[in-house]
Amino acid sequence: MSNHPETNKPTIGISCGDLNGIGLELIIKTIAQPKLLELCTPVVFASNKAINFYRKSLPEFNFNFQHIKEFSRINPRQVNIFNCWDDEVSITPGQLTEIGGKYAVLSLTTAVQALKDGHIDGLVTAPIHKKNTQSEQFPYTGHTPFLQASFEAKEVLMFMVAENMRVALLTEHVPVSAVAQFVTRPHILSKLRLVEDSLRRDFGVDKPKIAVLGLNPHAGDEGLIGNEEETIIRPAIRDFKQQSNSIVQGPFSADAFFARGYHERFDAVLAMYHDQGLIPFKSLAMGQGVNFTAGLPAVRTSPDHGTAFDIAGKNRGDETSFIGAIFTCIDIIRQRFEFANNRKNPMKKLTNRLLANAVDEKIEE
Incomplete structure (x- = not known):
């Protein structure tokens, strides 16, 4: 893991999604959670100007952050904003614009490169919109095919x-x-x-x-x-x-x-197709679902909703699924580490099973 040796917690990258969607609002609400820094080191791929734009309309969510341009400057005791751009960008919440898609792609591609290079241990992606992200430079229908191509995964x-x-x-x-x-x-x-x-x-x-x-x-x-x-x-x-x-x-x-x-x-x-699986899932998960891309060598999760332009900029976004995406990302990173260690040491896996059985027997007594 790329975590700092004194912390023993993973570094989680967060792409900002469409600048005009609910992504940045949910990111702010999520990284303001007091317990988050105990579990991971967050690195948000955006700009401090974009964060401050939405922060003004969310005064009840307080947190300290530092903005960085080098991964060597990541501070495990703070929220880190990795500045992907310094431009003055026009943010218009609720509007589907070319600018919103352009910087969503810049955030995503920068974060994925950081994931490939090992600067972060996992990635949580805020929602993008296919209509303003798909282009000759980014010929993908969404996050999943882009990640598959980036990691040259046979299937995801x-x-x-x-x-x-x-x-x-x-x-x-x-x-x-x-x-x-x-x-x-x-x-x-x-x-x-x-x-x-x-x-x-x-x-x-x-x-x-x-x-x-x-x-x-x-x-x-x-x-x-x-x-x-x-x-x-x-x-x-x-x-x-x-x-x-x-x-x-x-x-x-x-x-x-x-x-x-x-x-x-x-x-x-x-499930055989999208709505067959997603309609019951979203109905039964009740806003707490998480989208995980299996089959990649790295861990990527996202909330189970889209850009929600209709409520963007109105402080109406529910961060439950986004928080779940962060926690799931952390859990899977730790589980993969445990799985790899058990495979390398089969006796450890046997010991774990015997210990679990002993605990079960003790409970039954």
Whole structure:
């Protein structure tokens, strides 16, 4: 970890998102939390002028910060603002502008480079808007494909996590009319491997239980409403069971699955497309969900909402999900460290299991 030796806490980078969205407001509300500096060293990639612009309308949130231009100057006892620009930038909360997108990309690219170079241990990204960020210079539909390209990852996974559920997506920002063409046996197997690996490495689940949803209403109703479940999804689940020690079940009818609370019986759920997974997730997570990009060598999380231009600059943004994204980032960094150490020292893992069993037996007595 790049943390300072006297602190034993990770350095968490935070990209500012669209300058005119709720990102900077939520960042200020989050970094003003009194306990945050005990858990991590925050580095916000923006400019002190942008921070001060929003800080004026949030007088009840007090914190000290220093602005830096060199990573060697990071102070683990303060909030650090890494100045990505010195320009006088026009900030117009609630407006979708070219400027808002330009500096969102500058913040993001600077933060990701810092993550690749090891100056920060994890990254939390504030929301960007595809319409003013996508260009020839930044030809990506969002954070996830950019991070995948930056780290040259073969495949990544959008993993929505909350206290009571984890939902992974087979397809992400794909038109509904095109979803079925991505529902293939190799694609399902690949995503299931990522889910399994992430549950073990990032969340400490030794023997994962994974549910797979169907594509069609009622999971195809035995072929009466589509046959992808019988010809593709079920065979893929069968293949994965033969290759894995995980428990994998499905395909389940999505509506009944969540309505009956089955998501709480599994460590993760693989949904076939964006709204199938995200609508129940956001409804049931109640504003506390976090978006985690599994499959990367580095840890990246984000809140589970967008730029929210309609409430930007009005001090109405709820920072709960952003705080959750910071805590999740810290937890996964620590879990990966623990996982790597256990793999290097199998006796330590055995000792941990024996200790856990002994504690369980003591409780039962």
